[in-house]
Amino acid sequence: MSVLIYVDNTDGKFKKAGFEAASYGAAIAQQAGMKAVAVSLGKVDAAELQKLANYGINNVMSSADERFASMDNQAAAKALAVAAIQCNAEIIVLAHNNLGKAIAPRLSVKLQAGLVTNVTGLPTSLSPFTVNKNVFTGKAVGHTTIHTPVKVLTLSYNSFGLVEKTTDLVVESFDTGLGQADFGLNVEQTQQVTGKILLSEAEIVVAGGRGMKGPENWSGIEELASVLGAGTACSRPVSDEGWRPHGEHVGQTGKIIAPNLYFALGISGAIQHLGGVSGSKVIVAVNKDPDAPIFEAADYGIVGDVMKVLPQFIEAAKELKG
Amino acid sequence: MKILVLIGNVPDTTTKIKFNADKTAFDAAGVQWIINPWDELALTRAMELKEAPGSSIESITVANVGRQETEATLRKALAIGADKAIRVDADAQDAFYVANQLAQIAGGFDLIFAGVEASDYNGAAVGGMLAELLGIQSVSAVSGLLVEGNSIKITREIEGGSQTVGVVTPVVAIVQKGIAKEPRIPAMRGIMMARSKPLEVVNPVATETRVSFVSFDLPPAKANCKKFTEEQGKELINALREEAKVL
Ligand SMILES: Cc1cc2nc3c(=O)[nH]c(=O)nc-3n(C[C@H](O)[C@H](O)[C@H](O)COP(=O)(O)OP(=O)(O)OC[C@H]3O[C@@H](n4cnc5c(N)ncnc54)[C@H](O)[C@@H]3O)c2cc1C
Numbered sequence: 001m002s003v004l005i006y007v008d009n010t011d012g013k014f015k016k017a018g019f020e021a022a023s024y025g026a027a028i029a030q031q032a033g034m035k036a037v038a039v040s041l042g043k044v045d046a047a048e049l050q051k052l053a054n055y056g057i058n059n060v061m062s063s064a065d066e067r068f069a070s071m072d073n074q075a076a077a078k079a080l081a082v083a084a085i086q087c088n089a090e091i092i093v094l095a096h097n098n099l100g101k102a103i104a105p106r107l108s109v110k111l112q113a114g115l116v117t118n119v120t121g122l123p124t125s126l127s128p129f130t131v132n133k134n135v136f137t138g139k140a141v142g143h144t145t146i147h148t149p150v151k152v153l154t155l156s157y158n159s160f161g162l163v164e165k166t167t168d169l170v171v172e173s174f175d176t177g178l179g180q181a182d183f184g185l186n187v188e189q190t191q192q193v194t195g196k197i198l199l200s201e202a203e204i205v206v207a208g209g210r211g212m213k214g215p216e217n218w219s220g221i222e223e224l225a226s227v228l229g230a231g232t233a234c235s236r237p238v239s240d241e242g243w244r245p246h247g248e249h250v251g252q253t254g255k256i257i258a259p260n261l262y263f264a265l266g267i268s269g270a271i272q273h274l275g276g277v278s279g280s281k282v283i284v285a286v287n288k289d290p291d292a293p294i295f296e297a298a299d300y301g302i303v304g305d306v307m308k309v310l311p312q313f314i315e316a317a318k319e320l321k322g
Numbered sequence: 323m324k325i326l327v328l329i330g331n332v333p334d335t336t337t338k339i340k341f342n343a344d345k346t347a348f349d350a351a352g353v354q355w356i357i358n359p360w361d362e363l364a365l366t367r368a369m370e371l372k373e374a375p376g377s378s379i380e381s382i383t384v385a386n387v388g389r390q391e392t393e394a395t396l397r398k399a400l401a402i403g404a405d406k407a408i409r410v411d412a413d414a415q416d417a418f419y420v421a422n423q424l425a426q427i428a429g430g431f432d433l434i435f436a437g438v439e440a441s442d443y444n445g446a447a448v449g450g451m452l453a454e455l456l457g458i459q460s461v462s463a464v465s466g467l468l469v470e471g472n473s474i475k476i477t478r479e480i481e482g483g484s485q486t487v488g489v490v491t492p493v494v495a496i497v498q499k500g501i502a503k504e505p506r507i508p509a510m511r512g513i514m515m516a517r518s519k520p521l522e523v524v525n526p527v528a529t530e531t532r533v534s535f536v537s538f539d540l541p542p543a544k545a546n547c548k549k550f551t552e553e554q555g556k557e558l559i560n561a562l563r564e565e566a567k568v569l
Binding site for chain 1: 333335336339341359360416417418438441444445448449450451454455458460461462463465478479481482483484485486487488489490499500530531532533534535537538539541544545549550551552553554555556558559561562563566568569
């Protein structure tokens with residue numbers, strides 16, 4: 001029996017969400033007395049695969065088939081099902097990122113497995129298999145039980161963290177048996193944003209709302225973010241008005257994030273905004289309105305003008321990091 | 323080309339979430355129900371495609387798994403402009419149950435829209451499961467979609483960027499923000515017309531429940547917010563380091 005963890009790659013590189021899924025899967029494997037097996041689809045070199053030895057993985061099944069670079073969900077689910085059957089997987093873990101969310105439902109149908117997405121922690125019981133998940137966009141937690149012998153889980157961002165545990169990793173290549181007819185997606189163009197910290201990976205996020213008054217005032221947010229090595233985000237009206245790109249919109253209808261530290265600058269803290277950020281470990285709010293709802297969600301706050309406070313933050317951050 | 327849009331019936335996004343006394347179920351008393359926000363955007367995009375000059379879209383059908391009280395939400399979708407609605411008369415058990423019901427009615431459609439998740443149980447699963455049950459392609463995190471003959475051109479979000487892909491029908495497009503700018507609001511004329519549009523009710527097929535909710539909890543209340551003055555920006559940053567240990 002094993003726990004199978006799908007670690008996805010972008011251009012041959014694993015990301016934090018993948019290592020977090022590996023850490024989580026390895027912890028379940030230990031809890032259940034099973035082997036932790038990772039599976040990788042697409043061309044990933046030996047040095048990259050070897051990184052999984054830092055996160056408690058015992059074996060890696062690697063298919064170097066370059067066709068997986070197209071991120072064809074149907075094909076990937078088929079390949080993962082082959083891997084799951086080969087290693088006799090009882091529990092399959094994926095990151096709750098774009099790709100994991102897309103593949104997990106298909107995979108669960110193939111394996112006749114119960115699926116729980118957006119999982120926030122280790123199983124609270126192995127039999128019956130019970131695990132917690134985010135519901136109502138972070139406004140509540142649901143305790144779920146999976147009744148099927150095989151289970152598929154997707155792990156919510158930054159809910160488990162990276163857990164280092166060194167292992168003697170065995171890397172095996174594996175043949176998915178997929179033919180040309182299994183791939184039906186034709187990739188025409190890819191745009192990668194470079195040089196920016198991805199919101200999904202960021203441990204610190206600096207976000208601005210309508211209280212920032214206009215796009216011209218974002219230089220302060222960008223400066224603070226760059227000093228802290230943080231990602232930048234915004235509320236929905238800010239992206240709707242075109243002050244910032246849509247990819248920065250966080251909240252119920254945008255990106256759901258859970259960094260260790262979240263700065264809400266000139267953001268009122270509407271319920272739909274909080275839904276997307278309430279998983280943050282520490283929230284800092286700056287708002288001139290003492291009754292702004294954001295202060296109910298915040299751990300640290302300043303009632304005041306963000307234009308006056310932001311320069312102080314930047315200076316203090318420079319001193320800390322300098 | 324025939325389009326199917328899956329319509330989730332969810333609590334309004336401003337709903338204060340509460341549960342029944344033994345915390346085993348969502349307390350729906352006084353709740354306003356709406357079309358799941360992503361499904362509403364999907365329907366809006368479907369309408370735009372149908373209205374485009376030279377469009378090949380013959381019809382837009384909307385479908386939902388739910389009891390009779392969800393019909394108001396389907397009628398709203400008809401008022402926005404869908405031609406026909408189908409309701410599978412059952413309580414949604416889990417994502418697989420819902421997908422399996424929809425698979426009974428989804429054959430014959432060329433393009434199926436699903437939302438990236440439902441804003442209640444955040445399952446993010448029905449669209450992908452339905453595609454697998456139908457044995458067809460699915461593309462997820464879709465933020466743009468064009469129809470070109472029997473091929474669909476899709477813009478999707480990938481980790482750290484975006485990508486344009488082509489895929490032939492039939493396909494399930496699992497959509498998110500960006501697929502349409504603003505959701506359409508039904509006009510008076512649409513509301514009148516919706517009353518006479520067909521709303522078909524079908525019986526569910528027996529399906530095992532694979533996952534169930536045992537109970538729910540609200541997140542623990544936050545400790546009070548520690549306040550600093552407008553001049554104490556530096557002190558706050560230091561507290562993040564010394565006290566919260568996040569810097
Ligand atoms: C279906 C639906 C989904 C939604 N999804 C989202 C979502 O995903 N994400 C999201 O963010 N919103 C979402 N919204 C919108 C949400 O309801 C709010 O309208 C929005 O979050 C408000 O953005 P804001 O805080 O930037 O602006 P405002 O509400 O306008 O708040 C601006 C704040 O800045 C403060 N301020 C002004 N000037 C200063 C100053 N000089 N210094 C300090 N503070 C100042 C004000 O006191 C105010 O609190 C959604 C709404 C609906 C109906």
